[in-house]
Amino acid sequence: MIVLGYSGLDASVRHLRQDNDLRPGEERIVQGLDSAAALLVDGRVVAAAAEERFSFEKHSNAFPRDSILYCLKTAGVSPGEIDLVAHGFAFARHAQLLSAGNKYEQVLAPERQIELFRDKLDLSLPPAKFFAVPHHLAHAGSCCLPSGFDEALCVICDGVGEIESLSVYAFRDGGFQPLDRFLAKDSLGILYGLVTVHLGFKFNADEYKVMGLAPYGNPDRFRDFFASIVDVKDEGRFSVDLTRMDAGKDPYYRGFLRHLAENVIERPQSSEHLPQRHCDFAAAAQECLEEMLFHVIAHWRRRTGLKNLCMAGGVALNCTFNGKLLRSGLFDQVYVQPAAGDDGTALGAAMIATRHIGDELSPANHRELPFYGPSYSAEAVAAAVARAAEGLDVAELGSEWVAAADAAKALAEGEIVAWFQGRMEYGPRALGNRSILANPLLPDIKDRLNAVIKLREGFRPFAPAVTMERAAEYFDFVPSPIFDTMLATCHTRPEWRSRLPGVTHVDGSARMQTVDAARNRLFHHLISSFGRLTGVHCVVNTSFNLRGQPIILSPTVAIETFRKVRIDRLYLGSLCLRKPR
Numbered sequence: 001m002i003v004l005g006y007s008g009l010d011a012s013v014r015h016l017r018q019d020n021d022l023r024p025g026e027e028r029i030v031q032g033l034d035s036a037a038a039l040l041v042d043g044r045v046v047a048a049a050a051e052e053r054f055s056f057e058k059h060s061n062a063f064p065r066d067s068i069l070y071c072l073k074t075a076g077v078s079p080g081e082i083d084l085v086a087h088g089f090a091f092a093r094h095a096q097l098l099s100a101g102n103k104y105e106q107v108l109a110p111e112r113q114i115e116l117f118r119d120k121l122d123l124s125l126p127p128a129k130f131f132a133v134p135h136h137l138a139h140a141g142s143c144c145l146p147s148g149f150d151e152a153l154c155v156i157c158d159g160v161g162e163i164e165s166l167s168v169y170a171f172r173d174g175g176f177q178p179l180d181r182f183l184a185k186d187s188l189g190i191l192y193g194l195v196t197v198h199l200g201f202k203f204n205a206d207e208y209k210v211m212g213l214a215p216y217g218n219p220d221r222f223r224d225f226f227a228s229i230v231d232v233k234d235e236g237r238f239s240v241d242l243t244r245m246d247a248g249k250d251p252y253y254r255g256f257l258r259h260l261a262e263n264v265i266e267r268p269q270s271s272e273h274l275p276q277r278h279c280d281f282a283a284a285a286q287e288c289l290e291e292m293l294f295h296v297i298a299h300w301r302r303r304t305g306l307k308n309l310c311m312a313g314g315v316a317l318n319c320t321f322n323g324k325l326l327r328s329g330l331f332d333q334v335y336v337q338p339a340a341g342d343d344g345t346a347l348g349a350a351m352i353a354t355r356h357i358g359d360e361l362s363p364a365n366h367r368e369l370p371f372y373g374p375s376y377s378a379e380a381v382a383a384a385v386a387r388a389a390e391g392l393d394v395a396e397l398g399s400e401w402v403a404a405a406d407a408a409k410a411l412a413e414g415e416i417v418a419w420f421q422g423r424m425e426y427g428p429r430a431l432g433n434r435s436i437l438a439n440p441l442l443p444d445i446k447d448r449l450n451a452v453i454k455l456r457e458g459f460r461p462f463a464p465a466v467t468m469e470r471a472a473e474y475f476d477f478v479p480s481p482i483f484d485t486m487l488a489t490c491h492t493r494p495e496w497r498s499r500l501p502g503v504t505h506v507d508g509s510a511r512m513q514t515v516d517a518a519r520n521r522l523f524h525h526l527i528s529s530f531g532r533l534t535g536v537h538c539v540v541n542t543s544f545n546l547r548g549q550p551i552i553l554s555p556t557v558a559i560e561t562f563r564k565v566r567i568d569r570l571y572l573g574s575l576c577l578r579k580p581r
Contacts, residue, residue: 001354003350004071004072004085005086005087005351006067007037007064007342007346008034008060008063010061010107013033023252025203028203028205030061030204033059033204033342034050034052035051035052035063035064035067035343036051036067036345037049043359045146045362045365047070048346049424050426050550053067053424054067056549059204070373084129084353085130087132088345090110090134090135090162092109092132093134093162095109113130133349136313137176139161140176142339142340143310143340145174145351145361145365146365146368147335148363150172151171151308152335153306153331155316156169156311156312157293157316158341159190159193160187165183165186168296168300170306171310180236180237180300188289191230191240192210195282198281208317208318209271212460214282215507217278219280220280221280223284225284226287230288265277290324307333309335310336311335312348316487322336323489325488326477334480336482337427341427341428347426370426371422371425372423373426378574380555388560389559392578392580395578400574401525404523404529405529407569408533412439412530416437417567417570418436418569419435421523421571421573428543430544431465431485431486432526433523434545436544437541438542439540440536440538440539441500443501445462445502446462446501453565454542461504463510464541465523465527467514468515474500474536475490476493477490483512484513484519485513486512488512490510491509492504492509513541546561549561555572
């Protein structure tokens with residue numbers, strides 16, 4: 001059985017832009033970003049990728065045509081061989097509520113989705129082959145079904161999915177029992193997103209920057225403000241009241257943002273160098289988010305007795321909260337979907353649909369590292385180098401294993417390298433196949449990476465990738481599979497903080513990735529080779545892209561990006577590219 005899942009709402013941004021009163025950035029206050037596709041064949045995940053990697057438009061909402069074609073090509077099937085198409089939205093159940101205007105017909109309706117397959121893929125899709133999965137259920141499927149748990153509490157939290165912003169399920173025997181839900185008006189994700197906008201960043205894109213800024217601040221100054229708009233209630237409930245700020249029914253929350261600027265804290269002149277009070281504001285927003293999530297999760301942990309937890313939704317990418325949750329000891333095990341944002345609903349929808357038609361999911365999917373994207377043969381890499389690498393020094397090292405040892409030597413000598421190997425990662429984290437790597441022992445490495453490589457804000461930290469067997473030597477953490485996918489923070493051990501400045505944040509934390517030889521052999525070999533040279537089995541790992549650019553898909557784009565910035569070496573398979581001295 002061949003099941004295609006996809007996410008995104010084509011034309012949702014274009015439809016919003018028809019509003020002549022729209023201001024820059026407000027087009028992001030919309031559902032349906034992060035289009036992606038995932039393909040299951042006989043219950044096994046064969047391929048998955050976000051459309052942004054093909055279109056070069058970060059967080060694209062466009063119909064994921066190229067992602068779908070990639071998935072089909074990987075499986076060796078044609079569009080006509082698809083047995084079922086599953087979409088990570090189900091707006092038909094809210095049609096009456098959403099029928100005002102023409103957005104439902106033009107963007108949201110299942111009939112419109114079926115038309116897109118005809119228009120974009122020349123595929124006549126019978127309605128019986130189209131399966132609309134409620135958005136939060138698609139998220140729930142994406143984390144629970146591959147978790148390997150027989151039962152778990154499941155918490156989904158995002159900005160809004162259809163009309164919900166937070167959902168709680170009990171997952172047992174492959175089924176989902178709804179326990180509670182919060183509507184869009186009480187959205188923690190939207191509140192955090194509005195803080196993101198007020199600090200000068202992008203809604204529905206840059207919330208992780210607020211998370212990175214928060215450790216520089218003290219929440220005391222703005223704690224009362226957040227307490228005034230977020231009311232804690234019994235039974236794991238809360239409410240978010242933006243109407244107190246004269247927000248009314250404004251879809252862009254201009255009243256709330258105006259109130260922030262006039263009565264709480266002015267909008268900063270630049271997001272590059274933020275004053276202390278804005279760091280304090282970020283810290284208070286982070287504290288508020290954490291307290292509400294703990295309030296909900298702890299209540300349902302007590303109520304259900306479930307000892308495992310699964311999470312997805314954009315808020316589940318908040319690594320600081322995830323780390324604190326692990327350290328709290330509330331659950332025996334915690335699993336977070338590596339593609340926790342809306343791109344992950346493509347996978348979740350496909351899994352839910354597979355179960356719906358009676359097929360079993362393969363155990364091979366359990367906690368698998370999400371290397372579901374395209375890979376390139378040695379011949380394809382060589383062809384890209386022949387086309388795009390004129391003027392660069394190119395050396396054939398004989399194998400990827402020799403390349404890994406060579407890269408380790410370059411890192412030990414203080415060089416910064418781009419590492420392009422195997423299949424591209426699915427989700428926002430580069431896990432060692434599309435990475436920029438550096439030496440964490442160098443005192444200035446974070447500033448070098450932020451200023452001249454990634455071209456991004458200087459306050460943002462970088463992540464350590466460390467061999468699984470040596471991780472406890474450098475970092476104090478509760479072992480969990482979510483460290484395999486860089487989705488939680490822990491603390492650098494005090495004796496290592498001054499020695500690992502490149503990966504230790506201002507509060508002593510680190511967004512660690514553990515690398516297991518059995519699951520990621522080549523990357524493990526590189527880090528181990530670096531460890532034999534330096535005595536430290538840990539490297540800086542950040543995604544191979546520039547500011548505003550999606551993670552790199554192809555060798556050609558890798559070479560073009562390598563030319564633009566001061567990366568010293570680019571490894572493509574067994575090839576090493578360098579710029580002339």
